[in-house]
Amino acid sequence: MTTPENTPETIQPMMATRNLSKRYEDGVLALDSLDLSVNPGQIYAMLGGNGAGKTTTINLFLNFIDPTEGEAIVDGIITHQEPLKAKAKIAYVSENVMLYPNFTALQNLDYFSHLGGKTSYSAEDYQKVLLRVGLQEEAHDKKLRSYSKGMRQKCGIAIAILKDAPAILLDEPTSGLDPKAGMEFINLLQDLRDEGKAILMSTHDIFRAKQVADIVGIMNAGKLVAEKQREELVGEDLEKLYVEYMTGYMDTAVQATDASVTVG
Amino acid sequence: MLKTLIYKELKMIIASPKFTATFGTCAVLILLSIFIGIQEYRGAVRQYETAVQLNDQEMAESTSWGSFDTRVFRQPDPMQIFVSGIHYDVGRMTGISRWEEIKLRRSNYSDDPIFAVFRFIDFTFIVQIALSLLAILFTYDAINGEREQGTLKLTFANPVPKVTYILSKFIGAWLGLVIPLLIPILIGLLLVMLYNLPLTGVHWAKIITMLGFSLLFFTFFIAFGLMVSALTRSSSSSFLILLVAWVTLVLIIPRAGVMLAGQVQSVPTVAEIESKHAKFSQERWDQHSALISERYEKRNAAMEGLSPEDREAYEEEKMWSWMEEDDAEMKNVQADISEYGRKLQEDLRNRRAAQEKLAFLLSRVSPASAYQLAMMNLAATDINLKNRYEDAMRDYRTAFNGFVNKKLEDSGQHGGFRISISSETGVNIDTGDIDTKSLDLSEVPRFEDPRHSYSAAITPAMTDLALLIFFTLIAFAGAFSGFIRYDVR
Numbered sequence: 036m037t038t039p040e041n042t043p044e045t046i047q048p049m050m051a052t053r054n055l056s057k058r059y060e061d062g063v064l065a066l067d068s069l070d071l072s073v074n075p076g077q078i079y080a081m082l083g084g085n086g087a088g089k090t091t092t093i094n095l096f097l098n099f100i101d102p103t104e105g106e107a108i109v110d111g112i113i114t115h116q117e118p119l120k121a122k123a124k125i126a127y128v129s130e131n132v133m134l135y136p137n138f139t140a141l142q143n144l145d146y147f148s149h150l151g152g153k154t155s156y157s158a159e160d161y162q163k164v165l166l167r168v169g170l171q172e173e174a175h176d177k178k179l180r181s182y183s184k185g186m187r188q189k190c191g192i193a194i195a196i197l198k199d200a201p202a203i204l205l206d207e208p209t210s211g212l213d214p215k216a217g218m219e220f221i222n223l224l225q226d227l228r229d230e231g232k233a234i235l236m237s238t239h240d241i242f243r244a245k246q247v248a249d250i251v252g253i254m255n256a257g258k259l260v261a262e263k264q265r266e267e268l269v270g271e272d273l274e275k276l277y278v279e280y281m282t283g284y285m286d287t288a289v290q291a292t293d294a295s296v297t298v299g
Numbered sequence: 300m301l302k303t304l305i306y307k308e309l310k311m312i313i314a315s316p317k318f319t320a321t322f323g324t325c326a327v328l329i330l331l332s333i334f335i336g337i338q339e340y341r342g343a344v345r346q347y348e349t350a351v352q353l354n355d356q357e358m359a360e361s362t363s364w365g366s367f368d369t370r371v372f373r374q375p376d377p378m379q380i381f382v383s384g385i386h387y388d389v390g391r392m393t394g395i396s397r398w399e400e401i402k403l404r405r406s407n408y409s410d411d412p413i414f415a416v417f418r419f420i421d422f423t424f425i426v427q428i429a430l431s432l433l434a435i436l437f438t439y440d441a442i443n444g445e446r447e448q449g450t451l452k453l454t455f456a457n458p459v460p461k462v463t464y465i466l467s468k469f470i471g472a473w474l475g476l477v478i479p480l481l482i483p484i485l486i487g488l489l490l491v492m493l494y495n496l497p498l499t500g501v502h503w504a505k506i507i508t509m510l511g512f513s514l515l516f517f518t519f520f521i522a523f524g525l526m527v528s529a530l531t532r533s534s535s536s537s538f539l540i541l542l543v544a545w546v547t548l549v550l551i552i553p554r555a556g557v558m559l560a561g562q563v564q565s566v567p568t569v570a571e572i573e574s575k576h577a578k579f580s581q582e583r584w585d586q587h588s589a590l591i592s593e594r595y596e597k598r599n600a601a602m603e604g605l606s607p608e609d610r611e612a613y614e615e616e617k618m619w620s621w622m623e624e625d626d627a628e629m630k631n632v633q634a635d636i637s638e639y640g641r642k643l644q645e646d647l648r649n650r651r652a653a654q655e656k657l658a659f660l661l662s663r664v665s666p667a668s669a670y671q672l673a674m675m676n677l678a679a680t681d682i683n684l685k686n687r688y689e690d691a692m693r694d695y696r697t698a699f700n701g702f703v704n705k706k707l708e709d710s711g712q713h714g715g716f717r718i719s720i721s722s723e724t725g726v727n728i729d730t731g732d733i734d735t736k737s738l739d740l741s742e743v744p745r746f747e748d749p750r751h752s753y754s755a756a757i758t759p760a761m762t763d764l765a766l767l768i769f770f771t772l773i774a775f776a777g778a779f780s781g782f783i784r785y786d787v788r
């Protein structure tokens with residue numbers, strides 16, 4: 036496993052944002068000059084309250100929306116300039132995975148794998164991955180309309196794995212997963228990291244973030260107010276830190292300046 | 300990529316529960332309309348043949364060229380199975396004689412009420428009403444439904460070009476709906492062949508062209524549904540918009556165009572024309588009788604003071620010239636009246652033509668009207684059906700009367716009859732018949748139904764073809780540009 040600290044110059048980040056800003060049509064500044072980067076083999080966890088801008092960041096990577104300023108970059112590709120090329124390198128799991136209710140899990144997997152450019156999978160391949168994400172075999176041939184939210188989430192994760200993309204975007208991927216499935220998912224993430232994937236995930240689960248992330252970024256009102264490497268978090272109470280940053284940022288300007296120093 | 304997307308569309312359409320229901324309904328409707336159309340056509344042919352036979356028999360029984368007349372009938376055309384058009388509203392026979400004008404009478408062959416019920420559910424009606432609804436039903440949520448469902452986001456997290464996606468939606472819906480619909484259509488055509496209807500090569504060429512027009516019309520509604528779906532965020536709003544648009548395009552505009560044209564360009568009714576004509580003739584006859592009485596006064600004045608003997612001699616001498624004079628005047632009046640009637644008719648025809656033109660122009664704003672007009676032209680059940688027949692019948696009348704007159708001359712007979720009264724023989728009505736043997740009918744000209752060639756069918760339909768293509772392309776362009784800007788979240 037390579038960490039950016041060892042060879043900071045030679046490794047090109049798989050995902051990065053440069054001065055990324057987004058102001059929605061109604062005037063809300065959802066993202067304010069965001070700079071972050073995720074290297075291959077790294078897990079970056081974005082924390083932050085509701086409306087902090089996490090989903091906006093992910094949507095910008097996928098070019099669902101265009102940036103007002105700056106850019107999101109995947110493997111050197113500026114996403115809003117060459118969205119198709121960039122999307123070929125991203126696997127994505129949304130916070131509420133929605134699939135075709137009239138298709139079975141296998142049919143959904145097959146369809147989305149084809150869209151992702153993977154055309155040579157067999158039914159066994161799909162089944163293997165479904166088992167890996169914790170979906171029991173008897174569910175594989177059931178229509179998605181009968182799935183629970185957690186089961187759909189697992190399906191979405193399976194689709195992301197099957198795409199085998201170097202960059203993975205996860206928007207609150209564990210929402211709806213039961214504790215056992217959540218734990219299995221953490222193991223899965225670690226496996227993917229060990230395969231060299233760059234993973235950017237948003238989450239509200241501070242405990243898991245601390246457990247699995249190489250970098251934790253804390254966002255507030257569209258700004259990255261803190262960024263901690265794994266080493267810096269050892270022995271730290273991330274929850275306390277999070278609350279501190281969230282409230283501190285809002286309360287006093289002094290602490291906000293501290294925060295931006297940390298970021299820089 | 301395109302293949303994957305299209306394949307998925309097909310699967311979604313065919314696996315959807317609404318497919319079975321709607322497709323079943325449409326298939327049954329198509330087959331039923333063709334089947335009933337065939338039955339009705341065959342019934343019409345039987346009636347036509349009986350009527351022609353009866354007429355032939357009556358002709359064979361007549362013994363005098365002087366009172367010889369006939370009737371001609373409009374032959375049923377198998378195309379009416381697919382497009383009844385104005386077929387049922389045009390009379391089916393006219394008398395042909397020297398004293399009768401051409402006038403198509405008795406507008407329906409069939410007295411069977413079941414046909415009256417199903418009359419207007421012909422193939423064109425089904426395409427126009429049912430299939431356009433079907434197209435809308437399967438496209439109204441093509442784009443925004445996927446957004447609501449959340450699948451659009453996951454799809455576009457992959458390297459899928461938007462143009463490819465909307466194209467796949469279109470091709471998928473087209474294949475998914477057209478191919479199943481072709482099955483009942485082909486079965487229907489097979490049925491037509493099994494019944495061995497007299498379909499010529501021209502008929503088949505027209506049928507294939509009609510099928511092409513139907514597909515084009517259907518394609519418009521698919522593109523239209525996609526367009527509205529790609530321009531709205533929620534499927535409930537696109538459904539509502541499409542329903543209103545459908546009612547407007549299919550139900551309102553075709554009728555409103557005709558009604559509006561009726562307001563703008565008025566056409567006198569037959570009653571109005573007739574009362575105008577009657578008034579003119581009344582005036583003309585009044586004028587005439589005034590003239591005649593004036594004349595008699597003059598004539599009497601000229602005889603003033605003559606002795607009764609001289610008076611008789613004078614009258615005897617003038618009798619013939621007076622009679623000729625009066626006769627000429629009467630003929631004058633008759634000529635004036637019929638000339639006035641002709642003018643009225645011509646004016647009526649011109650105004651009707653102008654109204655029709657305006658009505659069609661207005662209603663062609665809707666592809667449904669363009670489609671129907673094209674189909675009627677192709678099937679020869681269009682608005683000119685009556686004129687075509689009346690012209691052909693008029694030509695036939697000229698030939699028929701020419702033939703009869705020649706026969707009369709040859710045989711030394713005269714037309715009409717002569718009543719002579721003598722004290723020896725009493726009243727004698729002479730119809731001019733010398734012998735009462737039956738006539739030689741082998742040379743009597745036969746009526747031939749007016750031909751309607753393929754080019755006569757397709758030429759007026761070209762405007763509608765161009766319009767339908769234009770409407771479809773506009774809908775396409777709208778769907779494309781709407782979707783390129785579509786927010787997939």
Ligand SMILES: Nc1ncnc2c1ncn2[C@@H]1O[C@H](COP(=O)(O)OP(=O)(O)OP(=O)(O)O)[C@@H](O)[C@H]1O
Pocket residue numbers: 059060061063064065083084085086087088089090091092
């Ligand atoms: N389509 C939109 N139009 C206008 N404003 C939007 C839109 N989407 C998001 N926003 C605003 O942008 C800000 C950031 O929203 P975003 O969804 O990125 O937050 P988030 O960090 O993902 O929150 P959560 O934890 O609740 O998912 C919010 O203030 C939100 O109201």
Ligand SMILES: [Mg+2]
Pocket residue numbers: 089090091130206
């Ligand atoms: Mg979010």
